[in-house]
Amino acid sequence: MNSDGSIDQPRGQRDLLNYRLKTLFALSGAPGLRLFEGGFGIARAEWRLLAILVEDGAMSPTQLATRAHMESARASRLITSLMGKQLVLRVELETDRRRAVLQATEAAHALFAQIFPLLVKINAELVEVLDAAEREVFEQCLRKLTGRARELADRGVAPEVSANRWMGSVRRDEKRKSG
Structure with a gap:
């Protein structure tokens, strides 16, 4: 169904801002997705968490999920995967062994240094219009x-x-x- 609506007067779901942004995200994210998964064996959601840790430093799993705008359960699964890939370390706090912070490993920093310039290039190609x-x-x-x-x-x-x-x-x- 085609619509003659706009974001300020939507006539259907395709006119809603979130729908249009989601479409843009899906289409513009496809090259990055191929890059992450095909070139580096990392999922886009894993990249989001990894990039936050590399750029912002060590933090609790809850803080990481919050910054990534992600549900805790999903973030926890991804963190476990990143730990399995030796890209994230869980470091227990000396003051309370029940609590821990997550930090990016040297391998994560190296991976970030490889991937980020490629994403900058994709971004430049997108916004050049x-x-x-x-x-x-x-x-x-x-x-x-x-x-x-x-x-x-x-x-x-x-x-x-x-x-x-x-x-x-x-x-x-x-x-x-x-x-």
């Missing part, structure tokens, strides 16, 4: 939209409804049957 003025406007728009999204997330658009991805379909089905 925009002239300098368009790139500046796009940067401003991204900052504004990110700030607004942060406000909405903090405030909660529908605070009376809680998110439960595991129960969502069950609750919807129950509501449909009773309503």
Whole structure:
């Protein structure tokens, strides 16, 4: 179904900003995905965690999941995978052996040094369709939209409804049957 809508007056899901951004992300991320998985044997989500550790330094698993905007369970599985690939170390805190921080290994730093310049090249090829003025406007728009999204997330658009991805379909089905 084609739509004549826009992001400020959507007529269908394809007009929604998140849908359009997800499409852009999927299409623009494909070369990087091939690079990670085919060239270096690392998943895109693993790269996200690894890059954060390399760029920001050691942190707790919870902090890492939060910075990556990722659910803790998924982050935990990826961390385990990265540890298996000897790209991440779990270092127990001397003050409390139950707690630990994660840090990127030397191999992770070397991998980052190989992959990041290739991603910069892909990024340059993507944004070269925009002239300098368009790139500046796009940067401003991204900052504004990110700030607004942060406000909405903090405030909660529908605070009376809680998110439960595991129960969502069950609750919807129950509501449909009773309503």
